[in-house]
Amino acid sequence: MTYKVLIADDESIARDILQKQLQKYPQVEIVATCKNSKEAFTAIEKHQPDLVFLDIQMPELNGIELAKSLDTEKLPLIIFVTAYDNYALQAFEANAIDYLLKPFDKERFDRTFQKALKQLQLANKEDLTNVFDKYSKFFQQFAQPNYPEIVTVKDGGRIQLIKTADLIYIEAEGNYICLQTEKSKHLLYETLSSFEQKLNPKIFVRIHRSTIVNINFIKEIQSHFNGDYSVLLKNTKVLRMSRNYKENLIKN
Template structure:
């Protein structure tokens, strides 16, 4: 079984001990070190290059976001933010944290976060499969006739399969991981949304948000809000925000109804 190396960063000793105790019951994870301030955190992350970092936000010398900024160009671990302050939640996800634990958290909430972490790390731990997927994806996205991507290769437990792009309602990005939403099932791939966008037919797939590409075939309603943004309703009832930054892409929708 693969063992993932974890680093605990928090200026409170009791908080570090609590996380260490919980991780002892998770055999896939080992704690390799701890840090009690932001400067020490940067040094230890770059020294150990851990798979997972539990990172407090408010710390002496450097806060958690400053630590992320300092290390991200050199090493990109999976990060779970831990803090007593809920106002940082949105900012945490904007810097690609996989989860946000609000202190005091219980065991159930902790292991919910850890399950997400392990799922993501297990995907990273298969470089040969990922390389093969990348090669096959490239073949799928560059057919001889120059047409757009028709199928996307995804991997599930113990197998790989192809998803027809016509069956995808929308794409939802979290960093370089993208969830493919279909009416029956969701799939996860490792890919840049910006890169994927160039491979999709722009008459059908439209970028509506930095994290979303929507299939116009499934759009049933677009509602304008007073702030210049729109809400998109899909055939399955899902609602997505069409942000002002991508308002120019509305012409693709209007061309279908005029």
């Protein structure tokens, strides 16, 4: 029996390696190789493959979001291709989802493919729907919030585009917040708490009721006798950190 296989990965080297590994299996027909999720979704609808090698980290729509959008009536078996660390891999294992960790060797690929092959040989559509049910916990665990990479600020008749990664710190100023970058300062009509919800908490940390800082720009932290702290930035700017927010920075 021949099984239709689709490869979706935005890295050409990864696509080539997967193709090369699959070519030694005569029961495999590679029906499509796709470089993004949009191409993959269209190809899956068209070819209805039995097995998909699906990269997780792709632009626009990632592999997880793509898998969630598939029709469960036409669901292929999915092997996620990932560069996630060991903690992430434990979640794959716990939910009985197979994966290939980049970079993978021939032995790892063969074990993964043989496991998938056995499932395909035994599976019917009902079984594959059950497999998809097992994916659901994985989707919930791994779906990452989409934090904006760009902040827009109106400046008179212009709209300024500011990279979130360039924000050094954000301070509350009355009904506004001040966005400070290395080269400029911008006022935005928004509360600090509201703006904080848009920021990645692993990078942006509240150190005071009126201040959020990008930890990538912190040089050192200095303690004071009263229990408060000073946060010295790489540009020599000093910010006050309240003792009530110390844990926010330490846990990062």
